[in-house]
Amino acid sequence: MPLELYGDYDRRAVHDIFDPSSSFATGAGMWGIRGIIRIPNQPRDFVLFVTLGKQEGAHQFDESINDQGILRWQSQPKQDLSSPVIADLIRHDAKASTVHLFLRTNRMRGGVAPPFTYLGPLRYHDHDVDRAQPAHVAWELLAWPIPEPVLSAMQLTLATEVADHNDTAILPNGVEAESLIEEEPPTTATPPGEPTGSFKARKLRYQSSDQSRALGLAGELLVLERERARLIEAGRSDLAAQVEHTSVLKGDGAGYDIASFFLDGQSKYIEVKTTTGTKTADFLVSPNEVAFSEKHADQFELCRVFAFNREAASARSYSIFGSMREKLFLIETQYRARASMA
Structure with a gap:
């Protein structure tokens, strides 16, 4: 049986697709009962069986798919963030x-348990660092949206979450619009993932390139005004008049977004990364930006703008100075490719 998106499969059929050479036992063994299965001979690939609404003894699983295509998934009660899988x-x-997702709802159909529906591959979104056992992980469905006939057949209702700071940041009392509130950067001890409060907040899919460009420009404008105001307040109106929005005037290839100055007149190069999300949210940097920060480490500032409020054009920020390779934990996520003519 071939693997087809939105096809229905029982556990034996999934086993026969991914591990046909092994034996299968209903309700036992790896394929007959487990929720997470590492695919043999493909140790980095997994099958995830999820039954929404499942309860084991007194334990109720906290799982759902929201209207943005984010799956909130929970491990078995005995598993925690340190478990190898x-x-x-x-x-x-x-x-x-x-990571292949096979999902069903915990609703009997004609007195029997329904099959699992293949909803395609997943992409890791984030995880809860406070609730370590069981583990709580958010995944993004790459095949999105799910067609209405499929939702109906699965009896799957998408969760509608209340918008919060991940959509539109709430300004503290007394903070005026069109401002940038500066904070200390996260400590190096901050683990990947998010605390429970942030993890439970509304989860959005990754932005489109157009949305990212618009948000990035908005953040750059806040930093641009911050730089000019800082220099004017320090009595360096001459330098403030020379602050340049490089990404607009010269494009994105320079390795930085804003050309500014330290108070002594030395040039400063600022790369701005903006999000509507939290302070600890990951962000993308290009190899060119990393290389530029290494070459100009004494003059380079990474300004992370977060909790951006679209309506008030306000946000919070922190800055890191020096080489991004030395100051950040970098994970390779992109490759340069060229078609082979062989």
Whole structure:
């Protein structure tokens, strides 16, 4: 039986697709009962069986798919963030490996348990660092949206979450619009993932390139005004008049977004990364930006703008100075490719 998106499969059929040479026992063994299965001979690839609404004894699983295509998934009660299989899932890179989602709702059909529906591959989104056992992980469905006939056949209702700071940041009392509130950067001890409060907040899919460009420009404008105001306040109006929005005037290839100055007149190069999300949210940097920060480490500032409020054009920020390779934990996620003419 071939693997088809939105096809229905029982556990034996999934076993026959991914591991046909092994034996299968209903309700026992790896394929007959487990929720997470590492595919034999493909150690970085997994099959995830999920039954929404499942309960084991007194334990109720906290799982759902929201209207943005984000699956909130929970491990077995005995598993935690240090379990090898959970650690591997959290390190998942969708470009290098695949996590296959087979899902059903806990609703009997004609008195029997329904089959699992294949909803395609997943991409790691984030995880809860406070609730370590069981582990709570958010995944993005890459095949999205799910067609209405499929939702109906599965009896799957998408969760509608309340918008919060991940959509539109809430300004603290007394903070005016069109401002940038500067904070200290996260400590190096901050683990990947998010605390429970942030993890439970509304989860959005990755932005389109157009959305990212618009948000990036908005963040750059806040930093541009911050730089000019800082220099004017320090009595360096001459320098403030020379601050340049490089990414607009010269394009994105320079390796930085804003050309500014330190108070002594030395040039400063600022790369701005903006998000509507939290302070600890990951962000993308290009090899060119990393290389530029290494070459100009004494003059380079990475300004991370977060909790951006679209309506008020306000946000919070922190800055890191020096080489990004030395100051950040970098994970390779992209490759340069060329078609082979062989």
